[in-house]
Amino acid sequence: MRFxxxxxxxxxxxxxxxxxASLCEPGRQYKFMEVCGxxxxxxxxxxxxxxLPESITLVHGPGCPVCVIPMGRxxxxxxxxxxxxxxxxxFGDMMRVPGGRGSFLDSKAAGTxxxxxxxxxxxxxxARQNPDKRVVFMAIGxxxxxxxxxxxxxxxxxxxxxxxxxxxxxxxxxxxxKAILDSPDLRLxxxxxxxxxxxxxxxxxxxxxxxxxGKPIVTAGFEPLDILQSIYMLMxxxxxxxxxxxxxxxxxxPWHGNPKALQVIGETMELRPYFxxxxxxxxxxxxxxINDDYAAYDAERIFEIPGVRxxxxxxxxxxxxxxxxxxxxxxxxxxTACTPxxxxxxxxxxxxxxxxxxxxxxxxxxxxxxxxxxx
Amino acid sequence: xxxxxxxxxxxxxxxxxxxxxxxxxxxxxxINIGLLENxxxxxxxxxxxxxxxxxxxxxxxxxxxxxEFLEGIGQAYEDEIAALQESIID
Ligand code: SF4
Numbered sequence: 001m002r003f004x005x006x007x008x009x010x011x012x013x014x015x016x017x018x019x020x021a022s023l024c025e026p027g028r029q030y031k032f033m034e035v036c037g038x039x040x041x042x043x044x045x046x047x048x049x050x051x052l053p054e055s056i057t058l059v060h061g062p063g064c065p066v067c068v069i070p071m072g073r074x075x076x077x078x079x080x081x082x083x084x085x086x087x088x089x090x091f092g093d094m095m096r097v098p099g100g101r102g103s104f105l106d107s108k109a110a111g112t113x114x115x116x117x118x119x120x121x122x123x124x125x126x127a128r129q130n131p132d133k134r135v136v137f138m139a140i141g142x143x144x145x146x147x148x149x150x151x152x153x154x155x156x157x158x159x160x161x162x163x164x165x166x167x168x169x170x171x172x173x174x175x176x177x178k179a180i181l182d183s184p185d186l187r188l189x190x191x192x193x194x195x196x197x198x199x200x201x202x203x204x205x206x207x208x209x210x211x212x213x214g215k216p217i218v219t220a221g222f223e224p225l226d227i228l229q230s231i232y233m234l235m236x237x238x239x240x241x242x243x244x245x246x247x248x249x250x251x252x253x254p255w256h257g258n259p260k261a262l263q264v265i266g267e268t269m270e271l272r273p274y275f276x277x278x279x280x281x282x283x284x285x286x287x288x289x290i291n292d293d294y295a296a297y298d299a300e301r302i303f304e305i306p307g308v309r310x311x312x313x314x315x316x317x318x319x320x321x322x323x324x325x326x327x328x329x330x331x332x333x334x335x336t337a338c339t340p341x342x343x344x345x346x347x348x349x350x351x352x353x354x355x356x357x358x359x360x361x362x363x364x365x366x367x368x369x370x371x372x373x374x375x
Numbered sequence: 376x377x378x379x380x381x382x383x384x385x386x387x388x389x390x391x392x393x394x395x396x397x398x399x400x401x402x403x404x405x406i407n408i409g410l411l412e413n414x415x416x417x418x419x420x421x422x423x424x425x426x427x428x429x430x431x432x433x434x435x436x437x438x439x440x441x442x443e444f445l446e447g448i449g450q451a452y453e454d455e456i457a458a459l460q461e462s463i464i465d
Contacts, residue, residue, distance in 0.1 A: 041451070091426070092458055118458040119427025121407060125463050141426075144379075148428045151409055196379045199423065199431045223444045251437050252423060258431065261410050351451035360450075 037352025074099025202257030279319025
């Protein structure tokens with residue numbers, strides 16, 4: 001317990017941990033994936049792995065939207081930003097993500113007008129204020145964020161704005177989970193289900209994980225106790241030989257999600273046949289694009305998109321980290337060539353990325369790196 | 376950006392039913408409440424906010440616990456509040 005960062009309710013956490021430990025079958029190893037980057041952040045911040053018995057390993061999933069954007073899409077965005085009269089807008093987390101030709105910040109330094117916004121509605125306002133400019137919103141995010149983009153598109157159409165468009169990079173969580181379940185390198189015993197994505201898509205959609213793949217999944221909140229409780233619920237299911245979808249975060253996540261949010265996504269967007277994810281490669285039906293009704297607001301139809309594919313740098317092992325095959329500190333450049341100041345991979349950029357979370361709470365990692373390098 | 380942050384509704388706008396003024400850790404900004412059109416919202420209600428939109432209604436205890444937790448995570452939350460402060464939604 002020497003790495004433990006004590007938090008409020010640490011006592012309750014120890015009690016839960018003891019109950020979790022009592023459910024471990026001797027000799028059995030357990031591997032659970034937390035899909036969501038927000039969970040990864042909590043786990044490292046509070047050293048939750050140190051509460052758990054050695055036989056339970058948490059592996060980090062692909063649920064950090066910034067992390068899964070391939071370099072080519074960053075380059076495509078910069079290409080659009082370089083066109084005449086364009087103001088490119090995106091979330092702050094995207095600004096330092098490295099593309100093949102540098103990041104948005106590098107491009108801005110070289111003279112493009114790339115701005116950070118808090119909300120797609122802020123982009124819309126910039127468009128209204130700059131009628132002689134073409135304002136593009138580079139949209140990223142899972143189903144948590146897609147409804148906001150969708151609402152913004154509805155609004156743009158209502159207002160008849162003709163200088164606003166969206167470069168859509170929204171991805172969907174279910175195909176990514178499926179890709180991980182189908183990947184041969186990883187054997188998982190269950191999932192700590194994503195929290196805020198589930199406020200939109202609900203919990204019912206995870207049934208295939210329980211029914212077809214026979215793995216339990218528990219949708220979890222973001223506090224340390226939430227995560228430990230979810231792990232406890234997973235362990236109880238395994239001990240009882242069940243695989244079900246359970247909702248630990250029912251105080252925020254409705255079982256059927258937010259129907260209005262799903263409806264507006266459906267009104268404005270459609271599934272792409274396939275989309276490239278950083279590290280995971282092409283996954284079919286795993287992303288959204290603007291539909292024909294909103295073609296006038298689709299940056300991919302307004303601008304010529306080079307669509308170049310850029311291979312990740314050789315040293316980068318983000319793919320393995322995103323699939324949960326490698327722990328961040330096992331990447332060869334972790335903490336040396338790749339740091340939050342000089343990220344090589346995306347997982348080091350966003351605070352929800354596994355590598356950044358691990359780096360920032362390095363008081364755990366340094367000792368672990370040493371341990372790892374001794375084996 | 377993926378953080379959901381709790382905010383308290385302080386004012387509903389008669390002429391713009393899709394917007395509400397919220398208070399998030401002392402920062403007051405307009406956010407869009409169109410995704411919760413099937414809920415009744417009144418000042419004093421708490422909502423989970425993500426990129427300028429209320430995603431779900433939450434109770435006060437949940438909101439307070441979440442805020443305490445978010446304040447504890449430091450930088451990521453400060454960045455989110457700083458971004459919110461720049462927001463110009465109307
Ligand atoms: S250390 Fe850097 S390059 Fe390696 S996996 Fe993490 S983000 Fe990617």
